[in-house]
Amino acid sequence: MKLHVLALSAALALSMATPAAHAATGPGVSWQAAAADADIDRYFVQAKAEKKPVLLYWGAKWCPPCNQLKATLFNRADFIEQSKAFVAVGIDGDAPGAQKLGTRFKVRGYPTMILFNPAGNEVTRLPGEADAAQVMKVLQLGLSSGRPVKAVLADAKAGKKLNANEWRLLGFYGWETDEQQLLPVAERPATLTQLAKASEGVDTETTTRLWLKSVGALAEGKAADPAQLPRLRAVLADAGQSRAQMDVLTNEAPDLVKAFAPQPGEARNALVAEFDAALKRLNEDNTLSRADRLNALQGRIDLARLDSPKDDPNPKGISTALLTEAREQAGKANREITDGYERQAVVTEAAHLLGRAGLWKESDELLKSALARSHSPYYLMSQLGGNARKQGRKADALRWYEEAFNKSEGPATRLQWGSNYLAALIELSPEDTPRIEKAAAQLFAEAEKDPGAFYERSERSLKKVGSLLSSWNQGPTQAAAVGRLKAQLDGVCGKLDGSDAKARSACQGLMKKA
Structure with a gap:
């Protein structure tokens, strides 16, 4: 699963409790650092006394999607203003007791964002892969509701009537970071299908999102109902719908195509062409962050190499025009980005998509040129090691992996x-x-x-x-x-x-x- 989502640029001054918290979070919000159970307990007592919810963010300095959050969500004026209404707690995954806290809150992947009500009950997990504006809407819904999404899900499964906001909490729940808090993994596809059907007529965007997730990566490779193919095609053809479902379409493009067209052939080629047109439109959409636009480009590359072996270092079928776009957009990002958070998110994504396209020389050059400007160069060194390994350059691979380990913090x-x-x-x-x-x-x-x-x-x-x-x-x-x-x-x-x-x-x- 791709987690390269939401890219941002940092701006405002930081008010943080410790330098470690600075590494975990970003500028503009008065995050309070937590490194042990005692810290968390103190913040929950504070939240209860002040009748404020708690927003817990779990991340790491090197993590590209964490850096994307720092650059597109945490520095938004509306997020900074909204943060005054909750107790903001940042957990750096390298703080002394952070991994124990990970066990306590059932968090594994970076980043994870969890909203708790003032009583300390988990309300929802925010979808870090969504557009920053969408995440803000979900955060505001959670803050205004305060009702745990687990209870909302139970009502939905029982056939009880939900309002549009409650359906939206389910549709935009952070299913990728759920860690079976709401559902066992095996039950997820069927439940999402059930929810999509039950939500029809209440909120079209939410219904579409639940349905797409039920047939995409979360469906674990199961074939979709062929009768639903026109529904997917309608989403791809409509600029508004595809923009609203941007993160699902870009991250799950190969899974969605294979669900509806399991075998290579004319049917698959036709669907890939429609998908490619939608992704190209998203790639050119300047209302999206640079990382989201590159994600759309990577989706196009993944579709172009869909019939190549999964780990083929030199995939066939990628057009010269698409290779040119990959080179140009990666180079443009490297030249133009000055913010450290955005660089960590976008340059690593650009190098990855270049490799997926078989442009290994360009990928290596991009990563090497970015080493001196990265606040976590060991992440890029690991990518260089991975590039060398995939190309069969064993000595280079081991050299980069060793250097990445030696430089890691x-x-x-x-x-x-x-x-x-x-x-x-x-x-x-x-x-x-x-x-x-x-x-x-x-x-x-x-x-x-x-x-x-x-x-x-x-x-x-x-x-x-x-x-x-x-x-x-x-x-x-x-x-x-x-x-x-x-x-x-x-x-x-x-x-x-x-x-x-x-x-x-x-x-x-x-x-x-x-």
């Missing part, structure tokens, strides 16, 4: 980048036992210093390390290295707080398979 980020580096080593140079053992040992040493290492994203990074070592352990040399690493990890587990059963269990389970 923050405990959760370092574990994530380190596990990626270890994965590259085991894939591309499995015979290099000393280097693999050294990387894994460094990760365990860093986990020992991080009180949140066995929670959420950090735990997933370490589980990945354990799984990688298990798959790599195929001979006596590897077994000896794994044995030494297990002994090191046992020491880490033994030093954990005895009262933290969750962390101890996670730590002790890492190397069982290995």
Whole structure:
């Protein structure tokens, strides 16, 4: 799923509690930093006393879509004004207790935005992938309602009558960051289909959105009802409707096409042509942010390579005209963007779409030219490593992945980048036992210093390390290295707080398979 959404430019002065919070959030709003349960509890007490809702933002300094939010939503005058009506809490994913807070609030992906009522009940998760103006409308609906979307969903499923605003809360709910708070994943497509049907006649935009999501990526590749194809074509042909559903159409273009045209052929080609026209219109729409416009261009590239193998580094079927547009728009973005937040969001997206188009030289050059101006160059280094790996340049790939790990900042980020580096080593140079053992040992040493290492994203990074070592352990040399690493990890587990059963269990389970 693409999360490259909402690009912004920063403007106003920042009032923040700590430098760490500055990294997590953006300028213009008086965000209060949270790094532990005590911080959160204090802010909820404050919210209850002041009868204000709480808006919780979870993000990371390097994260492109987080930077997009900083540049198109958090600096909007209406958002800044609206923020006076709620307690704004920013959680930097690399703060000491951030990953534990991630477990508490069931958040995994960056960014996640959750609105709570003054009583501390979750009202809704905001759709970070939507247009900034749409997000503002949903935020205002949530603030005025205060009613948990879980209760709204229960009423809708029970056949109770909802008003247009309640339907809009469901349609523009952050389904991608739900983490099964409302629904098990398996039930999502059928429920969205049910909601789309039940909402008919109340709010056309919401009905269309629910329906599109029910047949797009959230439907997990299931075929759509062919009788509904004219409905999709009507959305694509109508400039107003396609603009309103911009994020769904750009992010889920391949899934929607494959749902209605599962096999290559004339039917698929015709639908791709209609989709391409709609995406081209969005790509040229100056009312959209630069990131959203590039997302539309990437959607066009993804459709052009739809019949190529998924990981084909040199896809066929992309027209010379489309390749020219990719080069020109990526170059224009690189030349014109001066804001650091927008650069992190847009340049990384531009480099990605160049790679998807098979323009690897241009992608590499763009990333290299942007390194010195990025506040998180290690993210770009990882992209350079990925580019090299896809092209079969193993030594270059490992060099970039290693440099990205060495330059990465923050405990959760370092574990994530380190596990990626270890994965590259085991894939591309499995015979290099000393280097693999050294990387894994460094990760365990860093986990020992991080009180949140066995929670959420950090735990997933370490589980990945354990799984990688298990798959790599195929001979006596590897077994000896794994044995030494297990002994090191046992020491880490033994030093954990005895009262933290969750962390101890996670730590002790890492190397069982290995």
